[in-house]
Amino acid sequence: MNRWLWPLTGVFVLASAYAKWQHLPELVLFLLSCAAIIPLAGLMGRSTESIAARVGPRIGGLLSATFGNAVELIIGIFALKSGYITLVKASITGSILGNLLFVLGLSFFVGGIRHPVQRFNTSAARSNAGMLLLGVGVAYIVPAIFAGSAPGQSLALSGTTAVILFLVYGAGLFFSLFTHADLFQYITTEEAKEGHWRFRSAVIVLCVATVLVGVESDWLVDGVRAVGQNLGWSEMFIGVIVVAVIGNAAEHASAVWMAWKDRMDLSLEIAVGSSLQVAMFVAPVLFFASCLMGHAMPLLFSWPELASMGAAVLLVIILMIDGESNWLEGAMAVGAYIVMAVGFYTLRG
């Protein structure tokens, strides 16, 4: 797949620039910038990994943990700037649901077709289970219920929640990179087998790709209204499905590929780790960014979003807590994702 990243990037970046320059319809620009971001996200991912591999496991781990969802963050900031608050929150929801149910489900399913039972590290799975319940269940659902009883206080509550999520996410990094690094050794060892780029090339690719993702995100956000008018999709549906998919597509492909090769620990690390990163790092950063921009976005999600996230967290905890997976478990998670995706589609009215 990696062989295709460069030409795809070139084609879609140029095509979207041409569409912008020629003032082609906004829907066309939207679709082309979506198409450009997918391989750009792949390049950012590979260059981050290459840099991480050179700077040693600890700083590398920190790098991956902060840059791993940079595309989400960039699109989110441009969308916030244009006032698309529903879209930003929906893309957070969509990333969490997509990673937990669709990517993990597809990994379990595809891996399970080839291997009857696949095993993975249970202590990592259990640590992640607690983080998911705290970072998604407690931190998003509980404040929403408080806010229903004390509507004027939602910013204070979102601020506290964002700080706590930040601190616990940081504590989790400290745990996995410093105090209990030995528990997570197996992932580093596996990853080391991958071929990486040179340090200098990786840094240059990362910088250029980041700038291009910013430009394309700007164009993408400009087209959201046009998409709503032409295709009848709601801001929430665009956020939950479209933005979330393009921000994570490259990552998704590699999680499924790892599962096919029976490297389930890496597959889980990508899918669950990425959900946690969005919930506990990207979402708080976007909250603080929105405060700096002057129109604060409280971290209060709609009930369909909260119910979907809560159900996804519980289902994934049950599926992964025994340290084993099979294709049926994958089918369950993908089935749950489809029910939710159709649900968000019906909200278009």
Added chain:
Amino acid sequence: MNRWLWPLTGVFVLASAYAKWQHLPELVLFLLSCAAIIPLAGLMGRSTESIAARVGPRIGGLLSATFGNAVELIIGIFALKSGYITLVKASITGSILGNLLFVLGLSFFVGGIRHPVQRFNTSAARSNAGMLLLGVGVAYIVPAIFAGSAPGQSLALSGTTAVILFLVYGAGLFFSLFTHADLFQYITTEEAKEGHWRFRSAVIVLCVATVLVGVESDWLVDGVRAVGQNLGWSEMFIGVIVVAVIGNAAEHASAVWMAWKDRMDLSLEIAVGSSLQVAMFVAPVLFFASCLMGHAMPLLFSWPELASMGAAVLLVIILMIDGESNWLEGAMAVGAYIVMAVGFYTLRG
């Protein structure tokens, strides 16, 4: 117990026919047809098992998985025909709660009186845990919350959910009968020890009993209004408690009997398997049947039903996920059932 099935069936079928012929009060006809369905359901269950035992484990497994809750389905179709939509949904809820909390709880309790700790297959328990969360938690609770935000779309959502439930239920059968049949071997082996009827007798009994259940269901449904007026029971209470109990009584007795004999895997298979069958097969079939009849029944339950099902699923998952049971765990499940039953009784107003 089996010795009593025939005479009980004869007595109550004749008595209810006499009541119908003599135009006795509808309440009497209701009670007699309830009494007739219980042993008829027992005969249907035994004949299905006997047929299943002759046709080999795979087709037999498919047969049990489709005919196991035929009584529910027949009563449901007659109730739908008369427009008792609340009753039909309540009987689905009641079957799930009754099997999960009352039957499983009583099995754990009765078995636990004789055996301090009872053990059962953990991989089946964990697979069932995922199915319960998907089939009851996700598929019923999440769409209800979406429907609250997009009221006009509930049929589209129920249709999607029904199809997904159907497919995942089918996938579960394929998993347990084909790709991972070895994991479920222990149940087949245990079951083979039972005495079975001859193939031809079993087919005849199944056909006759099915027709009689249909007739009795028709009479039972006719009496629902009279019961409401005479006893003050709501349609929901009749559905959750009365219909659910008579549809499952024979099965319930055998689950508890298996637990007493320390054959917990069979006991769980009956209780949890039956809940899953109602949630993922009977409910979708009734939904499609209602669409064909012209007055569609969305699979949207009331909040008391959803809360009870959600709580029941989580409690049962926690009780069974360690692969061990004792009498106290049984008491917890039965206690939860009583709280819910009283709750449904208070809704009579």
Added chain:
Amino acid sequence: MNRWLWPLTGVFVLASAYAKWQHLPELVLFLLSCAAIIPLAGLMGRSTESIAARVGPRIGGLLSATFGNAVELIIGIFALKSGYITLVKASITGSILGNLLFVLGLSFFVGGIRHPVQRFNTSAARSNAGMLLLGVGVAYIVPAIFAGSAPGQSLALSGTTAVILFLVYGAGLFFSLFTHADLFQYITTEEAKEGHWRFRSAVIVLCVATVLVGVESDWLVDGVRAVGQNLGWSEMFIGVIVVAVIGNAAEHASAVWMAWKDRMDLSLEIAVGSSLQVAMFVAPVLFFASCLMGHAMPLLFSWPELASMGAAVLLVIILMIDGESNWLEGAMAVGAYIVMAVGFYTLRG
């Protein structure tokens, strides 16, 4: 710490009596009686343990299980007498949250700083997990949803729930002290190492401390209104945080101390056992007491309380079900507690 109990008790009991006698401002009396109850609760705890140690494990176990949260009960009864129903329910919520999240979290965190991984008895943890789901999740959340649909019936439902909680709590004692006492042997053995007071001294201390707690509770309740006016704290915040903390402070300290000494089974027994006792024994007793007093308090909590308790129960179940803890799990629980405490603070309006 124990060395300080006596002088602290003396100082604060005398100071609060002086404040009462001199008609000092109610806020001062409130703070001094809070300060007096903390060491008095410690004395009651130690004397109960000493008596329990002399009368053998079974009667001793029953004693601890009924007197362990006597302070909660006494404050609750005085608050009921003055009609502070929100305060009483909030103190039940606060005890459950404080024990489950703050005390258990701090124990995991403090113990985890010294010991990389701490292990505890998994069968006790799983039994407690079921009890927590039943006693808090099912018994409080499900009736609240029924009451929303049948508002007139909340007392009937609370009464049933209270009786069921009582019976299952009693069944749990019978289980741990009689039928399955061997499973819980490890706790008794560990506890026996502690130094205890003489029987007669312990009985005298218990009686005097109980009377003094009653007097101080009366003064404390008198000051609640003044605290609301002077500090802007709501009845709910005072109940969830202040009353819950002073009723459990002595116990809390010893749970954390046990974790530091790597005696996690005792630490869990204090934190989780105390939550269960409040939910399944203290709350029903207060409900029946309120009925006797003539202004019945239905066991129906506000949505923020229910959401917090539900989330706390699920999080703690996931953290303890694997029988292992580390400092990060502690940080997660404490983080969840802080989010909730801030949430209750924002409800002051």
